[in-house]
Amino acid sequence: MSLQLDFPAVLERWPSFLAGAVLTLELAAFSTVCGAVLGTLAAVGRGAHSALIAAACKIYVEAIRNTPLLVQIFLVYFGLASLGLKFSAFTVAVAALTINVGAYTAEIMRAGFEAIPRGQIEAAEGLALSRLQIYWHIILLPAIEKVYPALTSQFVLLMLASSVCSQISAEELTAVANYIQSDTYRAFETYIIVAVLYIILSLVMRAGFWGLGLVLFPRRRRLGTPL
Amino acid sequence: MQQKPTSSESIVSLRDVQKSFGPLRVLDGVSFSVERGEVLALIGRSGSGKSTALRCIDRFEKVDGGEIVVCGHRVDRPDVDLRALRQDVGIVFQSYNLFPHLTIEQNITLAPCAVKGLATGEAKDLARKVLAQVGLEEKLHAYPEQLSGGQQQRAAIARSLAMQPKVMLFDEVTSALDPELTGEVLKVIEQLAADGMTMVMVTHEMGFAKGIADRIVFMHRGKVHETGPASILTSPTTPELTQFVGTGNLKS
Numbered sequence: 001m002s003l004q005l006d007f008p009a010v011l012e013r014w015p016s017f018l019a020g021a022v023l024t025l026e027l028a029a030f031s032t033v034c035g036a037v038l039g040t041l042a043a044v045g046r047g048a049h050s051a052l053i054a055a056a057c058k059i060y061v062e063a064i065r066n067t068p069l070l071v072q073i074f075l076v077y078f079g080l081a082s083l084g085l086k087f088s089a090f091t092v093a094v095a096a097l098t099i100n101v102g103a104y105t106a107e108i109m110r111a112g113f114e115a116i117p118r119g120q121i122e123a124a125e126g127l128a129l130s131r132l133q134i135y136w137h138i139i140l141l142p143a144i145e146k147v148y149p150a151l152t153s154q155f156v157l158l159m160l161a162s163s164v165c166s167q168i169s170a171e172e173l174t175a176v177a178n179y180i181q182s183d184t185y186r187a188f189e190t191y192i193i194v195a196v197l198y199i200i201l202s203l204v205m206r207a208g209f210w211g212l213g214l215v216l217f218p219r220r221r222r223l224g225t226p227l
Numbered sequence: 228m229q230q231k232p233t234s235s236e237s238i239v240s241l242r243d244v245q246k247s248f249g250p251l252r253v254l255d256g257v258s259f260s261v262e263r264g265e266v267l268a269l270i271g272r273s274g275s276g277k278s279t280a281l282r283c284i285d286r287f288e289k290v291d292g293g294e295i296v297v298c299g300h301r302v303d304r305p306d307v308d309l310r311a312l313r314q315d316v317g318i319v320f321q322s323y324n325l326f327p328h329l330t331i332e333q334n335i336t337l338a339p340c341a342v343k344g345l346a347t348g349e350a351k352d353l354a355r356k357v358l359a360q361v362g363l364e365e366k367l368h369a370y371p372e373q374l375s376g377g378q379q380q381r382a383a384i385a386r387s388l389a390m391q392p393k394v395m396l397f398d399e400v401t402s403a404l405d406p407e408l409t410g411e412v413l414k415v416i417e418q419l420a421a422d423g424m425t426m427v428m429v430t431h432e433m434g435f436a437k438g439i440a441d442r443i444v445f446m447h448r449g450k451v452h453e454t455g456p457a458s459i460l461t462s463p464t465t466p467e468l469t470q471f472v473g474t475g476n477l478k479s
Contacts, residue, residue, distance in 0.1 A: 119320060119322050120324055123320065123325075124326075126317070126318040126387075127338035127342065127386070127387075127390060129337075129342060133341050133342075142326075145328065217328070219327070219328055219370050222370065223370065223372070223373070
């Protein structure tokens, strides 16, 4: 038994790999931004005075956390189709990934909110800030700071999990790989290259989050303790 | 929507205030008032209700009964305009509660900008002014954790002053500090008193209370047990206050 690897036969398809990698990164970027907003709102909603809003947010989070991503993608994909709504595979993928990561973000952000000392909020109330102003100026950034490593891991995980979007023929990295390996019969080489590309994408995202952290948390930069 | 002041000179007035936490009656008919420019010290043992009484003034606790009027706001009513009340009342806490992610300047300018709509430039001038008042001009761009406890507490006082309150509440503001740092904070409060600020303070610093307070309210088991000028600390009339000041609380 001998292992013969023929990388050149696969690597000549590099423009397709590159296009797939770029699409994966775009999927991840859009869903991360939308999911972060959705998740933060859901985390705020879980603490709402209105029992209805709090319950709705809880049901959303639990429903998503207890079903597989692939099933969620199919639900969005076929659900929209059966309503007669036509969207591109990319749009459907972003919507499904947003809904998915929003639920996980909500749980992480809730932990961040709960870690804010009560005294911070009392001090802000004592200064006559409104509820919205307190969330915006006093709670949000310190809460994100407390859970930043967990949050960014979740977003990298989302990028990796976006490979299942190949199932609805979004032309992301894994879909491209499936296509190339069936074309070249070089499955092992193809997936080795794809794995390396995913590692590179992860490193790119981590570097991006590190840079974002420098902007978001100037105090840590000043005191020499960046996240 | 600010309510017109109802009484002429009382900035703060509590009448027969009741407050329970579950079965525990913390305030049992507390009454006192604070005139404009007056310094009132609330003293008493831990659990006597003095901190709760103070927090009721800024409605951090809702009362079960009685009447509280602060700068014309009916604080005991459920429809009190909280944000209007808290623009008139400044409060400083034992644990400073500076916002850790903001510089001292940002800590101070936040509320004047967000609540009063001050322009950034004006707010920064104001920050410089109030920091000078507490002797911390050079810490404008520092973060709270770069300051000592005493400096943090002085910055918290400056932050409160920037809202130009009509009355300041101090809730055991030196209890977390060592004697040296306590001194620098007390000096700032003394200066405020000399400038005519109306103040209500919960304190365990009997020597300080004696030196600065126009009136002492001694609380015991949720009631005002003895009240009078600072001299009651040296010649108390009730056995409870005698015992309280006699247990080494009064430093000369």
